[in-house]
Each structure stands twice: as C-alpha cells, then as structure tokens.
Amino acid sequence: MYYTLNPPATNFNEHLINPNWVHLVPHPQPSMEEAKVDMVWDKSSLYKRVWGMGERILWAEGLHLSFGGVRALDGVSIVIRKGELVGLIGPNGAGKTSLLNVISGIYRPERGRVYFKGKDITGMPPHERVKLGIARTFQHGEMFHGMTVLEAIMLRLHPWHRGSIIEAALWGFRAKRWEVEARERAEHIIDLLELQEYRHRPVGSLPPGIQKKVDLAAALVQDPEVILMDEPMAGLSREEKEDIIRAIIEVRETRGTTMVLVEHDLEVVSDICDRVIVMDRGRVIFDGHPEDAVRDEAVITAYIGG
C-alpha cells in the first residue's frame, strides 16, 4: 500500500464546531503485558519493542502559539522518549513546523513549557538548545545557499568552537586544530551520506534532493541526542527518499539518536516510525501506533476534510 496524504486546504473554523476534537490526547502508556506482546509479535524493529517504555527525553506541555488570528498551536502536549523515531504528520498548516520552531526556540510560546532531559528550556536561546543536543533540519533543505557543502556542514560545529577570535586571526593554536577536527567530522558525515562529489560546490547550485541531504548531513554532524527533521523527504524522488531513509536508519542504529520526523508519506511513516503523532489545526488529534493512525476516525476526517 502506498498512501500519500495530500490534504485539502484547511478550514480554520471547523474545529470550533466539531466537539469530537480532543484537546489533549493521553500519552500511550502500555502495561508490561502490552509491551511484552509487542516484543513477541513485532520483531521487525528493535525500537518498536520498547515503544512507550523509554525514559522521556523531550516533552512539551500545553503549548499555545498564534500568529495574528491564526492559532498555529492550540494546546499541544507531546512526549518524545529516548531512542524513539516519532512521525509527526498532519495536513498543511496543521502546526508541525510551528511546533518544531517552538522546540528549537525560534518562537516563544504564549503558554506552555518545553522540557529537555528534565530541564525547562522554554526561555533558552536557540543556539544553546543546539549545544544541549537538539538538532534540526529545514523544510526547504539547507538554508545557506552561498556556502559550499563543506562550509555548511562545518558551520554547524560552531557552537562547540572554543578558540578565541584572536587565535582565529593568527590562525594558530586552537583555531587551526579546530579547523582540522571539524573537517574530519564533516568528512565522516559526507561519507555517510555519499556527498563526496559535492563537497566544494555551493549549496544553492545543487538539486533540491541533494540540498536536503546536505541539510541532514549538517544536522547529523552535531551528533545530536534529538534530531527534529522537517519533511526531509518532501519533493524527492523514490531513490533520494531511500537514501535519506537509509541514512536515518543507519544513524539510529549506530548512535541511537532520538528522532522526530515530519513526513507526508504515510508508507514511509508506518515503515520506519515507532509511533506517530497526528496534528490538525494546532492540536494533537492522534498519538499512537502508525497502523492504528490510518484507521483512526479523527485522522481520516482531518485528511479527507470531513
């Protein structure tokens, strides 16, 4: 089966008249028995076995955010557990990017809090969150079109750069050592994503598929604990998607990175995600197994536009 959800335009008044929209979906907390059942019946994924059992690493409570009259986030609460790969789906304008932006620190929520590893990070500047271990990819691929692939990747190591500006000016001591070290880490990721031939090419001159790969590579070079990926596969060809999926799986298996994946392709989501969170009009309308999501009435209504 191959579903691509291409949802209709959002009507913002709908949720006001539909009492069935749930404000807050309780987080699935399966009992030991359920978890065991998973273990016995689902050997396809290492991570599915521990679904819902892990320690929470990133969570948000009651986020509200609006732009003028538009409620981008209307009481969103989510929990991401260590090692999970969570799919975040929803029609256009559902608030997925806004949610990631609040987690990254670009938008300050009007209400609600964001926690990372037990620490309240709601007011923390974005660059400090990166340093804590939250990386991010962009919906439109690598943003710095004037930089070469190598520069764009090495840029993302800047939060860990320790040499002073004077050392940089003299090109001595830590500045030089840093450059070599950063280059080595960048080359490692370039190898992983097979970007060798694009190394010295300006990002803007590359096809969109490669720009997305560069963006993913750049986020991965930060060796994050959690990576927030905003539609890393949108608009890509079948093979390009497979490349990205392969990289995602490889990184999970080698580093155990926790991942949040915004994606419209339901097949991809049910193939690789342990859990799916469905958003619509700024609210979470479903949170559970991907297989259940396609049968869920609220989800179907949201997508069909009922």
Place this chain on the structure above:
Amino acid sequence: MPAGVFKETYEGDMAFIRYPIHKAALVLAVIAGLSAPLLLDTYYLNLAITALIFWVAVIGLNITVGLAGQISLAQAALMGVGAYTVAFAALKLGVNVVLALPLAGITAMIIGLVLSLPSFKLKEYYLAMASLAAQLLLEYAFSRIDPDQYTPIPPEAKRLASIDLNEPEALYYFTFIVAALMALAAGNIARSSYGRAMKAVRDNDVAASIVGVNVPLTKAIAFGIGGFYAGIAGGLYAIYSVGIGWEAFTLVNSIELLGMVLIGGPGRVVWGSLLGVLVLRTGWTLLESNLVPILAAMGFSAFASAIKYIVLGTLITVVIILEPEGLIAVLRRVKEYFRLWPYSY
C-alpha cells in the same frame, strides 16, 4: 589510509595559499609593495600610503557589512576615534604614536561594540539609521574636542628608536607592514569558524540561530572587529598627517568607505577591499588630478566636486545592479575563464 595523511590533506586544503598561482601573485604583490618607495616619487608614495590606510578601514567595514551583513554608516567616525586617540595620546600625554596605535584600535573597537547593540533588534534600513545617528553623534563630539578642525600631531612623537616616521619611506614601510598583518588576520578570521558564523548571520539570521550560531554575539564580534580596524586605520591616518581635522571623518567619508566595500566585493574581505580602495580612492584621485584642470579650463571648476559624487554614485549603483558581488567577482570570472581556456564550457 593512515590518519596522518588525512590531516595533512585537510590542512593543505584549507591553507591560505592553495595554488601556485596564488603564491606567485602574493610574492609579486609583496615585492611590488616593498619596492614601491624605490620606484615612486613622494606624491605617489603618499598616494600608496593613503591607499594602505584606507585598505585597513575598508577591510574592517567589509567584515561588518560584507561578511556579517550588518550595515554600518559610521566607519569614518570610528576612524576618527582612532585618529583622535593617537593625536591626543601624542599631544597631551606625549605617548609615541606607534605605542598609541593599538590603543586607537581598542578605543574604536569599544565604540564599535556599543554600535552593535542596535543590531540585536534592528535590521537593514533601521540599522542603517541607527549607525547614521552614531556617525552624526561622533561628528558632533569631534567638533567639540577639535573646534578648530586642526589637531597637530607632534613630529617628536613619530620617532621611535632609529625609526623616523616623518620620513615618507619609513612611514610607507611601517604602514605596509601594519596593513599586511591586518589583512592576513582578516583573511584568517574570514576562513575560520567565526567567518562561517558571520556568513550564516548575513544570509539568514533565524536559520543561523537554529543551526547553533549565537547571533547577537556574532554581530557584536563583527562590529567590534570593524571598529578595531577603523581605529587602526584612523591611527595610521593620524601618523601620516601633520595634523588632523574632523572633516576627514564625516558621513560622506563613511559612505565612500561603504562604496569601496560594495564596489570591491562585499564578503571578499582582503582582495575585494583592496580593489575597492584602488578604484574609488586611488583611481579617483589620479583621475581627479587630471580632470579638475580640464574642467577648470572649460569653466566648470565649481562643479568639479559635485561631479565627483555624481560619478561615484553612478558607479556604485551600476556595480551593485550589474555585479552585486563586486568587481572582484569580475576578476574571478576572468581568472576562471583563463583557467578553463580554451574550453569555456
């Protein structure tokens, strides 16, 4: 593959001078620079000294504007801060000008850091307005500390051991060495992690913060460096001058410096800046010295300076429209053409 080989390759790949042609060009430039006093008479030597001084100021502005994307209309005022620091240190405290030079850089750097504060909240036109206000405020301050528009630089303060900077040749070599070191440092900053962070802030500051760049700090660093370079340039200008007056540090001068950045190549910190100075300052001076007598003969002497700004303004506009990356990009394209020649595709 052994790890050591890897490292060497990366270092080589990131080196300042990567290709033999770079090395040849650099050696040639250094030889030309060092032999200039032997070839040039005093008039042209002075022209070369001012070119070097303005090169330093434009490099600094290019870091603030071209690399970090923070518009500034106060670079000439910051030069003034450096110039008056040297002048007053020499005149009032009897400090040697060479020793006062770092002080000039640091004073202007501090003012540059203060100027970075509006950039945390403002962008583009509004930021330009804020720096314009700073420029005018500093001009006013200069007019109060230097009401006669003339602060002499005592010649005794220009002697250090056996070096006498009152001599044009000695002054030329001194300026050349300072400018070369400043240019080298700027090139290093531009290719360092700080340089990448500045480019990211310039291209998209929101995205820059998402990828982990401390945006306010990076802006502050860019303004601080811009100020430091302006201060050193101003200090050199004071050393070069018999006396200084604040009419050299007005808004028009700031706009000219900005024009040099835009024409030479914004973001091309070292060579773009040099090209901007050579075209807008040196080239213009040479042209003017030939043009003004002609205009005067034609009875247009009153328009000579107006024509200067009309021509400069037009030139800047044309370059910005046709080649936003500056004239250095044209040179690069020519170089690229010959590198690929005869296969131009």
